[in-house]
Amino acid sequence: MSDFFNIGWSYFIAVISIAGVIFCLWLLLSQRKNKVALNPDGSVSDTGHEWDGLRELNNPLPSWWMWMFLLSIIFGVGYWILYPGIGSYAGSLGYTSAKEHNESVLKANTELKPFYEKYMALDVPNLAKDPQAKQIGQRLYLNYCAQCHGSDAGGGKGFPTLSDKDWLYGGEPDHIKTTLINGRQGNMPAFKTILSSTDINHVANYVRSLSGLPSNPIKRSLGEVVFKNNCIGCHGAEGKGNILVGAPNLTDKIWLYGGSEATITETLLNGRNGKMPAHQEILTPEKIHLLTAFVWGLSQ
Ligand code: HEC
Ligand code: HEC
Known part of the structure; x- marks a missing residue:
């Protein structure tokens, strides 16, 4: 009080x-x-x-x-x-009412522990095959994840699709689990004070060419130089991304924010800072394990 x-x-x-x-x-x-x-x-x-x-x-x-x-x-x-x-x-x-709430959550978690234990004993690939575990995982997903990633895990602008094989931070069970436990903070720097608007326009054309989208050939080749000097540290020499920093693969046709020239320019000017919240305080290790299997299973 x-x-x-x-x-x-x-x-x-x-x-x-x-x-x-x-x-x-x-x-x-x-x-x-x-x-x-x-x-x-x-x-x-x-x-x-x-x-x-x-x-x-x-x-x-x-x-x-x-x-x-x-x-x-x-x-x-x-x-x-x-x-x-x-x-x-x-x-x-x-x-305090908060204390009472926490105690009842703790009690429920303790009571459910034996029920979850059989799932903790299974590794993620095997857990993903268990129909009951999948059902629990789906309910947890709808409760805790769907508001950002969509009820079909299809994602949205700034919220990655979880049902494809394209991963910012890696799609192995361990990668996914780390994402859930600690959260992720994307950091695409803003280039508006670093690059001229011409350079930004050129490199935007080069980025589009990486995934086969129409682009201006002269701007594209000038942009390649800008890319080599400013971007490969995170996105890699071939633009295929880097799961250590969550830099997206720019050569596929999958976009987190969008592949139109206007959207790429906006990304370059202002940067992007997508944030996946940490769930270790919100979910028990058992629930995180079930969710990992559910999410991993979506792309298999
Ligand atoms: C508040 C919105 C929000 C919620 C809730 C949320 N996420 Fe995320 N999640 C994000 C964003 C944004 C990213 C991308 C982070 C970035 O841009 O670096 C992300 C990234 C991820 C990734 C990494 C994807 C990749 O390509 O590597 C996984 C896996 C994931 N979330 C799973 C989940 C699961 C499972 C839940 C539910 C427990 C969940 N998320 C809840 C917003 C959210
Ligand atoms: C410090 C590392 C870093 C550097 C340097 C960097 N990027 Fe990024 N970039 C990222 C990260 C991380 C993201 C994802 C941001 C997020 O998850 O919110 C990203 C996102 C993007 C996107 C959005 C992709 C999509 O799917 O919508 C584009 C386009 C992009 N970067 C292009 C570039 C270009 C061009 C340069 C060089 C001028 C560059 N980046 C430099 C880390 C970097």
């Missing part, structure tokens, strides 16, 4: 809560039996209201009701001591 913007709000809440209970207590005590005005002869007075012969008496509060009221106040105060309730005071039990 330390989510207040500043300590002032915490005091504000605390004062209102405590004052509210004190007020209830005062109200209760001020209405006790001995405070109720009786008639001189000791009988209970009435309020002066009468409907069809029914007289409203000014009886003291019944004691069962008084006690219930009192007990609920005691319960409330006890709750305050144990749980967060008064401003930012954390409560003596140290309860």
